[in-house]
Amino acid sequence: MEYTISRFANIAGVSTRTLRYYDEINLLKPSRVNSAGYRIYGQKEIDRLQQILFFRELDVDLETIASIINDTNFNHIEALSHHYQELVRKRDRLDRLIEMVKKTIAHEKGEIQMKNDEKFEAFKDNLLAENEAKYGEETREKYGEKTINESNAKFKNMSKEQFEKMTQLGEEILELLPQALQTGDPASPLAQEVANKHKEWLTFTWPSYSKEAHKGLADMYVNDERFKAYYEKAVKGGAEFLRDAIHLYVNQS
Amino acid sequence: MEYTISRFANIAGVSTRTLRYYDEINLLKPSRVNSAGYRIYGQKEIDRLQQILFFRELDVDLETIASIINDTNFNHIEALSHHYQELVRKRDRLDRLIEMVKKTIAHEKGEIQMKNDEKFEAFKDNLLAENEAKYGEETREKYGEKTINESNAKFKNMSKEQFEKMTQLGEEILELLPQALQTGDPASPLAQEVANKHKEWLTFTWPSYSKEAHKGLADMYVNDERFKAYYEKAVKGGAEFLRDAIHLYVNQS
DNA sequence: GGTTGACATTGACGTTGCGTCAATCTGTAT
DNA sequence: ATACAGATTGACGCAACGTCAATGTCAACC
Numbered sequence: 420m421e422y423t424i425s426r427f428a429n430i431a432g433v434s435t436r437t438l439r440y441y442d443e444i445n446l447l448k449p450s451r452v453n454s455a456g457y458r459i460y461g462q463k464e465i466d467r468l469q470q471i472l473f474f475r476e477l478d479v480d481l482e483t484i485a486s487i488i489n490d491t492n493f494n495h496i497e498a499l500s501h502h503y504q505e506l507v508r509k510r511d512r513l514d515r516l517i518e519m520v521k522k523t524i525a526h527e528k529g530e531i532q533m534k535n536d537e538k539f540e541a542f543k544d545n546l547l548a549e550n551e552a553k554y555g556e557e558t559r560e561k562y563g564e565k566t567i568n569e570s571n572a573k574f575k576n577m578s579k580e581q582f583e584k585m586t587q588l589g590e591e592i593l594e595l596l597p598q599a600l601q602t603g604d605p606a607s608p609l610a611q612e613v614a615n616k617h618k619e620w621l622t623f624t625w626p627s628y629s630k631e632a633h634k635g636l637a638d639m640y641v642n643d644e645r646f647k648a649y650y651e652k653a654v655k656g657g658a659e660f661l662r663d664a665i666h667l668y669v670n671q672s
Numbered sequence: 673m674e675y676t677i678s679r680f681a682n683i684a685g686v687s688t689r690t691l692r693y694y695d696e697i698n699l700l701k702p703s704r705v706n707s708a709g710y711r712i713y714g715q716k717e718i719d720r721l722q723q724i725l726f727f728r729e730l731d732v733d734l735e736t737i738a739s740i741i742n743d744t745n746f747n748h749i750e751a752l753s754h755h756y757q758e759l760v761r762k763r764d765r766l767d768r769l770i771e772m773v774k775k776t777i778a779h780e781k782g783e784i785q786m787k788n789d790e791k792f793e794a795f796k797d798n799l800l801a802e803n804e805a806k807y808g809e810e811t812r813e814k815y816g817e818k819t820i821n822e823s824n825a826k827f828k829n830m831s832k833e834q835f836e837k838m839t840q841l842g843e844e845i846l847e848l849l850p851q852a853l854q855t856g857d858p859a860s861p862l863a864q865e866v867a868n869k870h871k872e873w874l875t876f877t878w879p880s881y882s883k884e885a886h887k888g889l890a891d892m893y894v895n896d897e898r899f900k901a902y903y904e905k906a907v908k909g910g911a912e913f914l915r916d917a918i919h920l921y922v923n924q925s
Numbered sequence: 926g927g928t929t930g931a932c933a934t935t936g937a938c939g940t941t942g943c944g945t946c947a948a949t950c951t952g953t954a955t
Numbered sequence: 956a957t958a959c960a961g962a963t964t965g966a967c968g969c970a971a972c973g974t975c976a977a978t979g980t981c982a983a984c985c
Contacts, residue, residue: 425961435962440943455951457962469776476769480941495780503773510766513759516729520756523722527748678932688933693972708980710933733970 420462421450427460431468446485447471470498477505588620596661597654605663613661614668637665673715674703680713684721699738700724723751730758841873849914850907858916866914867921883922890918 441447449458650657694700702711903910
């Protein structure tokens with residue numbers, strides 16, 4: 420089946436200008452051009468345009484799209500799975516926005532109070548930005564004081580970078596623990612650093628942080644054989660030492 | 673509280689250039705300018721910017737935004753309700769896109785056939801949201817018993833796919849919990865399924881699984897206010913019910 | 926009190942993804 | 956033969972900033 424430019428545009432829901440532009444930038448060429456210079460499109464172009472629109476929907480710029488789908492290693496199904504995840508992320512962001520609008524309406528009606536940074540929470544795409552955005556009298560928030568909503572959002576929207584950071588944190592803990600133990604003092608700066616990293620690590624995967632829970636987990640590391648083995652494997656006495664460091668850390672902050 | 677331009681930008685998650693541009697086009701003026709020409713922003717500007725970002729999220733151009741929020745008849749609550757509806761529409765569109773990606777994957781795999789116009793259906797905005805029943809085929813594989821070493825290795829080398837699976841599990845738990853609670857019985861198959869999913873979820877992030885630790889965490893869900901709130905948000909009584917289901921689950925297996 | 930370095934200012938030009946003319950040519954139905 | 960819809964290639968315009976560049980300020984430290 421062959422299509423003129425306007426029929427093609429109609430099917431796909433884009434303008435003819437868009438198609439001419441895509442031709443111009445070599446993103447999507449017509450399958451052939453007739454004697455009068457008319458652009459003629461076919462089935463392959465239909466599928467390619469669909470791919471393009473998928474990516475466009477995710478705000479990928481056209482040059483990047485071109486390089487992606489021109490890549491001979493380009494795997495359709497893999498790309499689609501990626502689309503899928505990104506779309507779900509976008510939807511989650513919308514969910515948060517919708518929640519925020521609800522909240523703001525309640526705020527306007529005087530039913531609840533909103534803090535300034537809460538007012539922008541959902542606009543931000545990643546939470547790293549959120550963490551950087553602690554300023555002024557906006558109460559240098561301690562981790563432990565984070566609201567549940569914040570950490571829910573955190574977990575649900577955890578990006579790949581964050582996930583990598585999390586795994587890295589886990590590895591750092593295993594790496595630093597033996598060194599910290601060498602100091603012999605769970606209150607030593609190094610030991611406290613390990614405890615701190617452990618907390619950060621937790622906050623990635625637990626819905627919220629609390630001192631009690633943190634201490635509870637530290638105790639489990641000692642009391643439960645399997646947990647214990649994990650940290651003992653890194654260094655003998657590791658579980659106990661970590662527990663002590665965490666307890667000190669938690670009580671101190 | 674007063675903010676310099678960069679502090680303000682940081683709180684709101686926009687660039688200083690954006691703020692200067694908004695000043696230039698009279699969309700958002702600083703509350704005052706100091707003797708050196710520095711822009712100083714205050715509380716009113718925070719709120720106004722939030723309004724602006726709401727509209728921007730809906731792809732309203734800045735000029736229109738200005739005319740809307742400068743209108744003395746401007747009714748905040750009404751405008752917000754309008755936001756709300758628009759956002760929900762956007763989300764519905766995303767839902768359709770997500771469905772389409774699924775479909776396209778199936779098409780690529782040769783499982784189903786798609787007509788050309790179907791391939792662009794979801795890109796078009798004006799389609800009325802056709803309520804397709806959406807419950808994706810979930811061929812969830814079972815996890816057998818895992819050794820400590822296996823799960824340790826698993827955690828350290830957790831792939832992106834696994835991570836996604838983990839987040840999905842977390843969502844499923846929140847989804848199923850209310851349904852399970854409706855049965856009123858923590859021993860019911862559905863409740864036990866939730867408990868099982870919870871265990872699977874745990875094994876992703878905990879170095880190893882143990883019954884004691886699992887029960888311990890379940891107790892924490894009830895005793896710790898913050899944990900509790902997380903599951904209570906899904907459904908009232910959710911934390912207690914989940915705890916009971918987990919205890920039964922653990923003792924049974 | 927001089928220096929430094931982060932932070933502020935105002936231009937001014939660049940960018941992306943098209944929309945929107947304008948001037949002209951083609952296809953086909955009557 | 957005459958319309959008239961639909962095609963072509965320029966060319967300019969645009970929104971919403973990003974990104975220099977050149978320069979002025981503030982607070983802190985030696």
